[in-house]
Amino acid sequence: MAVYVDLYHITLTRQEGYRVVMLNPERLSRERVAEEFSWVQWDSDTQRLFYLTAREKHTLKCVQFSPDRNFETMFELPLEIPKMSSVTSVRFVNFGHDHYQDLKDEGLRLEVFTSPSGTMCVCYSHPVRWHKDATYTIAFVHRGCSKTFTVSLEKGSAPANLPTVHPIFIHLDYYIVVYLADHFLHLINCRQQDLLCYSLFLSGADGHIEALGSGSEVVSMSGSRLLDARAGRMYTMELNPDFLLELLSSDRPEAQRLAALHCMLVYLQPNPVIELKIINWISENVMSFDAFDQIQEFILASLYRVSYQQCVSLDKLLPYSCVLEKKELPVALTAIPGVKCTPELLCQPIIKGKAKSLQGYWEELQHVLERMKYFEAVPSPRFRTNLIKEDWIRYQAAMNSEKKKSPHSYRQIEENTKKVLSMVDTWRLDRRVVPLFQEEDQQQRVLVGLMVDKLREHLNRHLSRLGKKKIDLLVVNYAAKLLELVWHVLELVWQKLKLGPWVLCIKQQGSSEEWAMFHVMFRILEATKGLCLPLPPGYSTLLSVLGVRCLPRHTFLQYVDHGLLQLTEPFVSRLITGLDNSDANEQLKFSILKRLPEHIEQKVSHRWDHPITSACISREYVKTLLEKYSESRGSELLDYGKSSFYPDFLPLNYLAKILSNREEQAQNPFEEQENVDVRFVEETALKQTLIKLGYEVK
Numbered sequence: 001m002a003v004y005v006d007l008y009h010i011t012l013t014r015q016e017g018y019r020v021v022m023l024n025p026e027r028l029s030r031e032r033v034a035e036e037f038s039w040v041q042w043d044s045d046t047q048r049l050f051y052l053t054a055r056e057k058h059t060l061k062c063v064q065f066s067p068d069r070n071f072e073t074m075f076e077l078p079l080e081i082p083k084m085s086s087v088t089s090v091r092f093v094n095f096g097h098d099h100y101q102d103l104k105d106e107g108l109r110l111e112v113f114t115s116p117s118g119t120m121c122v123c124y125s126h127p128v129r130w131h132k133d134a135t136y137t138i139a140f141v142h143r144g145c146s147k148t149f150t151v152s153l154e155k156g157s158a159p160a161n162l163p164t165v166h167p168i169f170i171h172l173d174y175y176i177v178v179y180l181a182d183h184f185l186h187l188i189n190c191r192q193q194d195l196l197c198y199s200l201f202l203s204g205a206d207g208h209i210e211a212l213g214s215g216s217e218v219v220s221m222s223g224s225r226l227l228d229a230r231a232g233r234m235y236t237m238e239l240n241p242d243f244l245l246e247l248l249s250s251d252r253p254e255a256q257r258l259a260a261l262h263c264m265l266v267y268l269q270p271n272p273v274i275e276l277k278i279i280n281w282i283s284e285n286v287m288s289f290d291a292f293d294q295i296q297e298f299i300l301a302s303l304y305r306v307s308y309q310q311c312v313s314l315d316k317l318l319p320y321s322c323v324l325e326k327k328e329l330p331v332a333l334t335a336i337p338g339v340k341c342t343p344e345l346l347c348q349p350i351i352k353g354k355a356k357s358l359q360g361y362w363e364e365l366q367h368v369l370e371r372m373k374y375f376e377a378v379p380s381p382r383f384r385t386n387l388i389k390e391d392w393i394r395y396q397a398a399m400n401s402e403k404k405k406s407p408h409s410y411r412q413i414e415e416n417t418k419k420v421l422s423m424v425d426t427w428r429l430d431r432r433v434v435p436l437f438q439e440e441d442q443q444q445r446v447l448v449g450l451m452v453d454k455l456r457e458h459l460n461r462h463l464s465r466l467g468k469k470k471i472d473l474l475v476v477n478y479a480a481k482l483l484e485l486v487w488h489v490l491e492l493v494w495q496k497l498k499l500g501p502w503v504l505c506i507k508q509q510g511s512s513e514e515w516a517m518f519h520v521m522f523r524i525l526e527a528t529k530g531l532c533l534p535l536p537p538g539y540s541t542l543l544s545v546l547g548v549r550c551l552p553r554h555t556f557l558q559y560v561d562h563g564l565l566q567l568t569e570p571f572v573s574r575l576i577t578g579l580d581n582s583d584a585n586e587q588l589k590f591s592i593l594k595r596l597p598e599h600i601e602q603k604v605s606h607r608w609d610h611p612i613t614s615a616c617i618s619r620e621y622v623k624t625l626l627e628k629y630s631e632s633r634g635s636e637l638l639d640y641g642k643s644s645f646y647p648d649f650l651p652l653n654y655l656a657k658i659l660s661n662r663e664e665q666a667q668n669p670f671e672e673q674e675n676v677d678v679r680f681v682e683e684t685a686l687k688q689t690l691i692k693l694g695y696e697v698k
Contacts, residue, residue: 003090004035005049007071033063033071039110041093045222046361050112060112060122064353064362074362077141077349081108081124094222111220113171117312118142118364119190121176123169128180136167138176139346142368143193144376150340153183168218170226170237174267177237181212187263191315194324196341197255197333198262211235239263241274248281254291254332261294265301266320279492286523291330295527296322299485306481311474313463316375317383322531325384383458385531388450392532395446413449420448423480434490434542435504439570441537448534452479483536486524493520503546506578510549518546522564540566548575553588560595567596572604
């Protein structure tokens with residue numbers, strides 16, 4: 001039986017003012033579009049005709065029709081598909097519903113789905129018999145691979161006379177939905193094909209669509225529409241976010257929870273209600289799962305969605321999951337019970353269109369295929385945040401060293417940070433709840449600038465065609481969105497726990513709500529530290545304030561010693577001035593001071609009105625002056641008779657004379673420290689002498 005597709009050119013004419021008729025209907029001009037094919041599909045939305053030829057090897061071809069009534073073969077792809085069943089009729093897709101063909105045709109079913117973002121998926125399946133496993137294949141043309149899924153069905157659950165059925169393929173752009181009534185519902189990720197855990201595999205009651213019973217004759221239409229031919233109804237497929245939230249519960253497999261989380265964060269449109277529910281779920285399940293860190297997934301997936309919307313080319317360059325950072329993947333994420341996946345490489349497709357016709361979808365598909373070739377040749381094209389770690393450790397050592405830092409090495413880093421923070425500061429200034437971005441957190445500022453620097457370098461290496469200005473804007477937006485995202489999470493949890501400004505009062509013991517807030521903030525710190533991602537300036541100070549309110553003193557110090565809490569200058573100043581000098585508080589203050597880097601200790605110790613800190617300040621003051629003092633002039637100060645100090649304490653008299661003379665010659669090297677002068681040193685020395693002699697000093 002000869003089969004072919006012809007294009008008829010119909011000319012219309014108007015008669016008698018209102019009637020429109022064909023001109024010369026008996027002599028219509030026509031052109032042959034396709035012939036000798038075993039399968040054909042028409043997409044009315046995009047005006048494309050796909051057909052499958054099988055002369056020597058199965059080849060998928062596509063004809064694109066244009067508004068000027070011309071058509072052109074744009075695409076060819078050799079396919080390694082099983083041999084078609086010997087049937088007398090050709091399989092037609094989207095040419096109308098043929099009830100007789102659906103009942104009789106037991107051969108291979110095939111459908112092609114495309115999207116404006118440059119994706120193309122070829123889906124086909126064999127008929128499913130009740131006593132065998134179900135098998136279907138999806139060829140991801142834009143990824144250069146195909147995957148065949150074999151699904152185990154429950155044996156003996158269906159009668160022997162059950163007719164053969166096919167899975168239904170539904171296109172949701174980001175996912176291909178594969179549905180077999182009463183058996184399974186799979187959402188296969190079209191973009192992220194690295195692991196099965198980014199696709200959602202449902203079975204049993206979870207995989208049942210109530211509106212589509214087992215007796216329905218369902219046909220997939222263009223877009224995400226379904227036709228129930230028996231009931232005469234048309235459906236539009238949508239994902240229910242409330243159902244996806246149910247999949248996050250603790251009794252679900254971790255691979256299913258990861259897939260549901262990614263589906264809500266990346267596929268669904270941003271929804272404040274859904275976002276709040278996800279953040280509540282994170283705050284109530286702050287302990288990391290065995291296979292993945294839900295906070296890291298939330299951060300990376302959210303940043304990926306925002307960046308991908310700004311530039312599709314970032315798809316292969318930005319991280320979207322913390323699982324890919326692991327050296328050894330957990331078994332819970334690599335194996336799906338009841339589902340076997342067999343990957344294969346695809347032949348390279350051929351874009352045959354002329355340069356002028358490569359517009360819209362075909363231009364985007366060509367770019368996608370070119371990027372695929374490039375990224376296949378480049379090892380590890382996706383940005384890994386641990387690339388920052390080595391430089392970050394070096395900068396940390398420089399910041400904590402006693403040597404004065406060179407401003408030139410930090411100039412670029414600081415400029416990056418200023419750009420990021422200037423963008424963050426423009427967001428919701430009048431609605432701040434959590435006290436962040438209110439201090440100069442040098443460590444986080446350096447980490448922000450360093451991340452921008454490394455990400456910019458990575459994108460310039462792999463995506464230089466965008467231009468430096470575009471890339472600079474993308475990386476600054478990425479870092480700013482990261483800080484804003486953490487801030488937003490904290491604000492929602494803060495409001496949920498009904499916390500207020502009293503949290504910053506360091507004298508009182510923390511409540512259960514503050515303990516919950518500390519736990520959430522500490523988990524966020526762990527998650528970002530594991531990825532070497534920056535936090536908003538002021539985060540470490542707020543976390544330390546909550547820690548000293550909620551934790552036992554010895555536990556708090558252990559957190560500090562293990563590097564889990566950072567002692568910032570604002571926190572230590574608040575601690576020294578906010579707590580009285582009781583025995584327990586004195587012990588805590590001394591323990592904090594001895595753990596501080598020297599450059600921070602010198603800044604904060606003078607704020608504590610205590611004899612020991614006064615002695616330390618005096619010793620440092622005298623040591624600095626005497627080191628710079630010229631010994632050649634020292635003998636001139638031995639003339640005690642001219643001294644205006646008390647003659648009964650000659651050593652102090654001599655020392656005070658030296659300091660007074662030195663202050664007259666040079667500026668005070670401790671001018672940033674208030675109340676440090678000769679009289680202060682003299683009074684401190686006298687107090688220390690009286691203490692050593694056994695007198696009580698008030």
